Amino acid sequence: MTMGAEERPWTRAEDIELKKARTAHVPWDVIVATFPTARTLLELKRRCEELPRTRKAKPQKKWSATETEKLLQLRDVERKPWPQIDAALGRGAGQAYSKYREIKQPAARVRVSTSDRRSPATDRVLEAIAKRDQRSMLTHASITAAVFGDPLPGQSALDKRIGIAP
Structure with a gap:
């Protein structure tokens, strides 16, 4: 041209x-x-x-019990790859894998509150961390204290000598 x-x-x-x-x-x-x-x-x-690139996605339909059984048979027994399983079930790419994960890992969908499963030891550790964080937010009482290296409020100068970290 x-x-x-x-x-x-x-x-x-x-x-x-x-x-x-x-x-x-x-x-x-x-x-x-x-x-x-x-x-x-x-x-x-x-x-x-x-030119527009069109990719036809298969609509998501509900899984029947028969389809679920067939999915488990194809994956667990016959060890077919996911693209073949999708094709055999007439599903879009990735739908069989998503359903399989949903079946095999139901705990991943349920959230457990941390307060329901805390032990006393965990509580002590969390308290120690909270105290450490509070100390780290403290500042010197004055500029002079900061310049001369005076300890922060709530700490002793002896803590540094015996190796206790703030």
């Missing part, structure tokens, strides 16, 4: 032909050589980028 030449409009037939060739992973040089109308490589690539 030369500069100043007007670009011809694309027809629906050309769009369909181009999309069909790219979906089949035909190389660009073959597409240029065999394209029904005379189009340059640059025109074909630009048009391919402009």
Whole structure:
């Protein structure tokens, strides 16, 4: 295509032909050589980028007991890969895996309150951490105390000598 030449409009037939060739992973040089109308490589690539990419997702439908049994049979007994299981069940990509995880890991969906499963030892550790955090937020009483290295409120100068960390 030369500069100043007007670009011809694309027809629906050309769009369909181009999309069909790219979906089949035909190389660009073959597409240029065999394209029904005379189009340059640059025109074909630009048009391919402009064409909408449609991916038809299968609608999510409820799982029946029969489908669930078949899913477990295909995965646990026959050890089929997920794409084959999706195809065998007529499901979209990833739906069988999601259902399988839901069946096998039901605890992942239930949240347990931490207060229901705390031991006394855990409480002591949490209290010590809270005290440490409170001490770390303390500041020196004055600038002079900070300059001369006086201990923070609630601490002793002896703590440093015997190796007790604040």
